[in-house]
Amino acid sequence: MNIKPLGDRVVIKPIEAEEVVGGIVLPGTAKEKPQQGEVVAVGTGEYIDGKKVELEVKVGDKVIYSKYAGTEVKLDGQEYLILKQSDILAILN
Amino acid sequence: MNIKPLGDRVVIKPIEAEEVVGGIVLPGTAKEKPQQGEVVAVGTGEYIDGKKVELEVKVGDKVIYSKYAGTEVKLDGQEYLILKQSDILAILN
Amino acid sequence: MNIKPLGDRVVIKPIEAEEVVGGIVLPGTAKEKPQQGEVVAVGTGEYIDGKKVELEVKVGDKVIYSKYAGTEVKLDGQEYLILKQSDILAILN
Amino acid sequence: MNIKPLGDRVVIKPIEAEEVVGGIVLPGTAKEKPQQGEVVAVGTGEYIDGKKVELEVKVGDKVIYSKYAGTEVKLDGQEYLILKQSDILAILN
Amino acid sequence: MNIKPLGDRVVIKPIEAEEVVGGIVLPGTAKEKPQQGEVVAVGTGEYIDGKKVELEVKVGDKVIYSKYAGTEVKLDGQEYLILKQSDILAILN
Amino acid sequence: MNIKPLGDRVVIKPIEAEEVVGGIVLPGTAKEKPQQGEVVAVGTGEYIDGKKVELEVKVGDKVIYSKYAGTEVKLDGQEYLILKQSDILAILN
Amino acid sequence: MNIKPLGDRVVIKPIEAEEVVGGIVLPGTAKEKPQQGEVVAVGTGEYIDGKKVELEVKVGDKVIYSKYAGTEVKLDGQEYLILKQSDILAILN
Structure with a gap:
């Protein structure tokens, strides 16, 4: 992976609905819609x-x-998402 | 439970109105409507x-x-809610 | 009382106007209207x-x-209010 | 005085215009209008x-x-005002 | 001067345009219009x-x-202004 | 380079789409559109x-x-961008 | 210079477009338009x-x-600008 996010940012490779992990299906709701992905790069950390x-x-x-x-970016034909760790809700084991 | 919320977030399994705990009934009001649930997973803590x-x-x-x-998520057919601890008002004993 | 508010929250049992404490009557004004109640449960404290x-x-x-x-809640037929200590203006002795 | 304001709040007894202190008259302006009063109770202090x-x-x-x-309150027939110290502009000697 | 501003506030006696100090004339612009005055009382300081x-x-x-x-106040027939030090842009020597 | 950005600011020389680095192409989306560039000057650092x-x-x-x-500036016929480091999402290696 | 800006403020003497420094020309854009000037007075510093x-x-x-x-001020017939250091983007050498 030749991309290094800054600070508290991470790069996510989104997972399509049909390859959902651990039996979790995210229903369409009027609320904020969560999505799943795999972390492919992490920043150097955040200052606390x-x-x-x-x-x-x-x-x-x-x-x-x-x-x-x-923010969406496309790298070698694959779409990724750069977001802050605080926008990540939970880790699926 | 194969979901681990981040930081100060918790995963709640909502309790239906007909199985309300401790005799508390939450009336419909014009104010912010509280709801009940059971905590099924907690984050690693918050930085203070x-x-x-x-x-x-x-x-x-x-x-x-x-x-x-x-944020609502569906896991193995059951709906859960991921929220921050600061959105929890009180614990019912 | 089987309810434990979190952090800097308290549970208040509102006092009706006809049983007002200490001779204080709160007039209807165009300003923010204060109300009286008795504290029935307090949180573990706040981080400062x-x-x-x-x-x-x-x-x-x-x-x-x-x-x-x-936020209003109803417990065993009695209405209570869960609010933050910072929403309390004064204590009446 | 049987009222104890919380934290950085104080209780003020407003002074009517005709009993103004120290010759100060506050003109009606388009700006924020200041008013005068006497402090009758102070909170325990503020955290800094x-x-x-x-x-x-x-x-x-x-x-x-x-x-x-x-916020206005009426105590034993007298109107008072509960406000934060930061809403007080100056002390008149 | 029988007025003591609180904290980081100061009391200013405005200077009329025809008695402007040091040759500075403040032009009418579409921007925030500055004005001149003399400091007649200062607060006890600010917490940093x-x-x-x-x-x-x-x-x-x-x-x-x-x-x-x-905020404008009138003391013994003279108009003053109570403002925070952070609203003062510069000192004229 | 005769320009020194202040504090946590950096000067970026934008890279045109046809000279994109590392195979990343940034698609036009309804989201915030990221762009690529080369850092040509950095500030003295930020206070944390x-x-x-x-x-x-x-x-x-x-x-x-x-x-x-x-903010765009033009220096010796070349366009540059002055922005804060926090507006930079990631470094491409 | 008989003007002393407070705290983190500086006094700038704007430079007209036709006497631009170092070959930088600032194009008219839809973005925030930067301008050039010379620092003629600085405040005592900022609290961090x-x-x-x-x-x-x-x-x-x-x-x-x-x-x-x-904020624009006119001193001895010359226009100056009083602004905070954080509104300065870069120093031109």
């Missing part, structure tokens, strides 16, 4: 009260994130 | 002035939370 | 610059609070 | 970077405050 | 990260301030 | 809780940034 | 986490600043 803290998510984690968060 | 602090709620707690808070 | 600090109000205190603050 | 700090105003001080600040 | 810090302006300083800042 | 911290990006880095961020 | 920090810009620096920032 002056101390640099590693991100909680690691490369390879399957995660649920807020649909309207982040 | 640079120190990681464990969440107050534990797995198994019955809680009241703000209706419009959080 | 990284230190947990006990709430100023205690169970049994008669308080004046902002009318539109908080 | 984790340390509790006493309020600058004392009981008995004549003060100028912003007109639209605070 | 928990430490009380004296104000930079002193009684007697001629200052330029933002036109729409502050 | 009172400590000056060097920027993560270096001169020569290829970066993706938010399209609507920053 | 309780410590007073000198400003980065010095008297004599040629700077690019945001067009709509600051």
Whole structure:
């Protein structure tokens, strides 16, 4: 992966609905729609009260994130999403 | 439970009105409508002035939370809610 | 009382106008309307610059609070209000 | 006085225009209109970077405050105003 | 001067256009219009990260301030302005 | 380069679409559109809780940034962009 | 120069377009339009986490600043601009 997100940002490879992990299906609701993806790159961490803290998510984690968060980029024909760790809701094991 | 919420987030299994805990009934009002649920997963804690602090709620707690808070997810046919601990109003014993 | 508010929240039992404490009557004004109640449960405290600090109000205190603050809940047929201590204006002795 | 304001709040007894202190008359302007009153109760202080700090105003001080600040209460037939110290502009000696 | 501003507030005696100091004339523009005055009273200082810090302006300083800042008061027939030090742009020597 | 950005700002030389680095093509979407460029000057760093911290990006880095961020300047016939490091999403290696 | 800006403010003497420094021409764009000027006075510094920090810009620096920032004043027939250092984008060497 030749992309390095800054600070508390991560790069996500979105997972299509038909290859959903762990039996989770995300229903269409009037609420904020979460989506799933795999973390492919993480930033160097975030500053919390002056101390640099590693991100909680690691490369390879399957995660649920807020649909309207982040910025889409296309790398070697594949679409990715760059978002902040705070836009990630949970890790799926 | 194969879902791990991040930071100060928790996963709630909502409780239907007909199985309400402890005799509490939440009336329909013009105000923010609270709802009840059971905590099924908690995040690793929140940073407060640079120190990681464990969440107050534990797995198994019955809680009241703000209706419009959080994000719904469906796991193995059951609906859950991922929200921040600050959207939880109280624990019912 | 089988309800435990989180953090800096308190549970208030509202006092009806005809049983007002200490001769205080709250006039109808165009301003924010305060109301009176009795504290029936208090949270574990609030974090202030990284230190947990006990709430100023205690169970049994008669308080004046902002009318539109908080969330109403009904417990065993009695209505209560869950609000943050910062929505409480004063204690009546 | 049987009312104790919380934290950085104070209780003010407004002074009518015809009993104005120290020759100050507050003209009607298009700007925020200040008003005068006497402090009758003060809170326990405010937290500033984790340390509790006493309020600058004392009981008995004549003060100028912003007109639209605070909440009116009526105690034993007298109207009072509960507001935050930060809504007080100056002390009149 | 029998008026003591609170905290980081100062009392200004506005200077009329025809008695402008140091040759500065403030043109009418579509931008925020500054005005000149003399400091007649200063507050006890402001809290910056928990430490009380004296104000930079002193009684007697001629200052330029933002036109729409502050609150007008009339004392012994003279109009004054109470504003925060942060609304003062510069001192004229 | 005779331009020195202040604090946490950097100067970017935008890269045209036809000379895109590393095979990344940024699709036109309804979302915030990122763009690519090369860092040609960096500020002295940013203050994080009172400590000056060097920027993560270096001169020569290829970066993706938010399209609507920053301010365009023209230097010796070449267009540059001055933006804050926080508007840079990722470094391309 | 008989004007002393407060805190993190600086006084700028704008440079007309026809006397632009270093070959930089600032194009008219739909974006925030930067402008050039020379620093003629600087404030005493800004507080960053309780410590007073000198400003980065010095008297004599040629700077690019945001067009709509600051307040215009006229001193001895010359127009100046008082703005905060954070409204300065870069120093031109």
